[in-house]
Amino acid sequence: MxxxxxxxxxxxxxxxxxxxxxxxxxxxxxxxxxxxxxxxxxxxxxxxxxxxxxxxxxxxxxxxxxxxxxxxxxxxxxxxxxxxxxxxxxxxxxxxxxxxxxxxxxxxxxxxxxxxxxxxxxxxxxxxxxxxxxxxxxxxxxxxxxxxxxxxxxxxxxxxxxxxxxxxxxxxxxxxxxxxxxxxSRVKVTKLTTGGGGKLDLAEAPVVVSGGRGLKAPENFKLVEELADAFGNAAVGATRAVTDDGWRPHSDQIGQTGRQVAPNLYVAVGISGAIQHVAGMRNSKTIVAINKDKDAPIFKVADYGIVGDVFEIVPKFTEMVKAARAQR
Amino acid sequence: MKIAVCIKRVPDMGARFKIGADGASIDETGLKFDMSDFDEWAVEAALQLAEKHAGSTVTVISLGPDSVQETLRKALAMGADAAVQLKAESVPAGGFAVAQALAAELKDGGYDLILFGRLAVDSAAGITGPMVAELLGLPCATALCKLDVQGTSATGERQIEGGVEQLAFPLPAVCTIDQGLVVQARYPSLKGIMAAKKKPLASKPAALGGVGVTITKMELPAERAAGRIVGEGADAVPELVRLLQTEAKVL
Structure with a gap:
């Protein structure tokens, strides 16, 4: 016993x-x-x-x-x-x-x-x-x-x-x-600030949509957020390059020195797939990569890849994910 | 202020690893080693605090074989004042043995602040810092992305799942340092490297405690099966969505 x-x-x-x-x-x-x-x-x-x-x-x-x-x-x-x-x-x-x-x-x-x-x-x-x-x-x-x-x-x-x-x-x-x-108790939590309303936790979300430098500017992260919203059960992640530049908080970083996630579906948007990033997501069940460079290492770990301009592909993907979910 | 930073020597994570002949270790042949990333940030944090608080000293401590002296010298070259090697053939798993050795060294050091990296990138456990705090009976704040010292107390910030916690605690204390607390760790300057040669580096046997957790096997993960390029441009999206629905069944 x-x-x-x-x-x-x-x-x-x-x-x-x-x-x-x-x-x-x-x-x-x-x-x-x-x-x-x-x-x-x-x-x-x-x-x-x-x-x-x-x-x-x-x-x-x-x-x-x-x-x-x-x-x-x-x-x-x-x-x-x-x-x-x-x-x-x-x-x-x-x-x-x-x-x-x-x-x-x-x-x-x-x-x-x-x-x-x-x-x-x-x-x-x-x-x-x-x-x-x-x-x-x-x-x-x-x-x-x-x-x-x-x-x-x-x-x-x-x-x-x-x-x-x-x-x-x-x-x-x-x-x-x-x-x-x-x-x-000697260590006091003096304040807890929670992230945006209802935003899913990276560790718990069944879908993670992450963005990298390929998004070109912080305001373009809304493409990633909209795709995450379309899935309805997705959290938003980012690469270290993006968190280091202050586009996203460090807590959103997926990788060797950030969070390690293993969702059912991981969507990498404009992410080249440096080993430090892959370390944080390689155990995801299904990986989708969208990147303009067909030789980007992210395509070596992705189950499904689309080569091309994220600014054309992601809005279309968002629209079709919404439609697919609406049909269920 | 008297600051100690506990650092670990780890293999370069860019390497392609091989498993050692015993089947339970990494084959170190041909690997490059350096200070664990988080520990570098902890050293940088300590040096910045020391610069802000006149009369401070920074002591770096590492447990392991003589090769860790190279890592300690690097920290001295970055600007730390003194180094201690706790000599051991290897670093046992489970954290407790190491924590006991570190606590024994730190106990009578009179440190106001004891820093660790949030985790060592090789063993990826993140357990030694809080264990040392517990063994020394000190307050402990983990995974800090901000740390400010005011006299005999400190405030910090840490990112948790879906939020940020602000913390307040008295010194002496143990803190573990996460990414984001410092922008980048400084590189040792040539002057720093020369000066480091003259700085004290003590070596003494590590008083390792009990183990309790043992690594019985190491293996390389299964390679991911090769994926495929569905197509180019927005025209490939319908096929991707179809595959996600019918093949991967995730949509």
Missing amino acids: ANVLVVAEARGGALKKVAFEATTAARTIADASGGQVHAVLVGAPGIAAEASKLGATGADVVHVCEHPALEQFDAEVLAATVAAAAGATAARAIVVGGTAMGQDIAPRVAAKLGVGVAADATEVTMDGDAIVIRHPMATGKVIATLAASGPVAVITVRPGALAVGTEARAGTVQSLAPALDPAA
Whole structure:
């Protein structure tokens, strides 16, 4: 009987998709030894309403920690609370979504427990008693297999990489007190500014439309935004050249030093396909490239390419995507 | 202000990698090495802070075999004041062993600020910085794209999924540095390179802790199957849309 703890990330009062992906990974680990999945759900009062969704994706117990100060992310409170919950549930593994939040707290929890982190898993399996993860490293050019041993394994899972399970469990709600008074926390989030209304998160969007220098000027990014809007479920990304020039925020950068995404569909508009960019999107299921240079390296990774002027092709593509979606 | 920057020597990511004979490492033959990108930005951030706050010192620390001395010398040539090599045959996975060694070195250093890159581009885990903070009992702000120090406190900004968080925290603290905090890391000048030869570089054994996470295998990813050019110009769009609907089934 080995229990698994999952940290279910919520933002703005709602669970993030990665919380369900992490819960599913936790289920895989727990099932190998007949253990239970315990989820930790932290947020402002009212967050308990989200608990049943965790039950629906495989959590046996949901430990809900509500506190007015936890409207904002608080790494110190969260890390302390998760470490305490790991002890209380005799967890042999802790699974955390590898978001900005998860990357922040997972190493702290691990250090509190005196173990390492198996980070950024794109696959989580069991090999007998050992938890085995696959992790793309060196900008995705090498895939490492890591085994986590020790009394407790701390794992982060790459957002969007793992499937969400449908095996429902009880999801029994228990209340959990913060293990640290939020007033004592030293690092304070003084302000959270969210991106444009309803804009999809790159890590969660099933479609990503990215633009590069081929768009020639920042105002032409509206072509990319319009195409993303036409898909209805797309986030907008960019190359480093474009974010370095201030056309787009650094948070939109896809690549070696930016975000790594693996959507169902990746559309590269006016992107040459430098290796640093490809490192961030090569695991996308289907890749479309539109570029004027037929020899651009992006066509080597693209499933479908169109050679030509993005200013002619993209508006037509937008129009036809809209029409195709309207027909469904 | 006393600043420490922990840096890692990594292979050039432009290379075509080969797997080592043990099947669980990268074959280093013929690879070029340099400081991890994020660590360069962290060194640059430290140097800029030191320039703003008179009387500051910047110490760079790297764990690894003697080859990391070259990386430390580069940081000294950029302008750091002193360097420490924590000698180890290799850098273990999982972060905790390394974090323990770094924490042991940093513990009594009296540093106001300890900087890391957000992640090392080779192992791509991003776990060592927050672990060191936890082991030292210090506040930690990760993935900062802005950092300002005012006396004994600091403010920072970090980009999260779909938003930006502004942070405030007291010093001493550990911070990890993301892209965007500095425009570009400076190149070592000839004068800097000459001066670096005379700067102190200490070498001592790394007090590596337990591991817990081991790399059991490394492999190269499957190549993507060759794609096709659907056509040229806007006339190719109907065929692309048809393929996305019927073949890729993503529309």
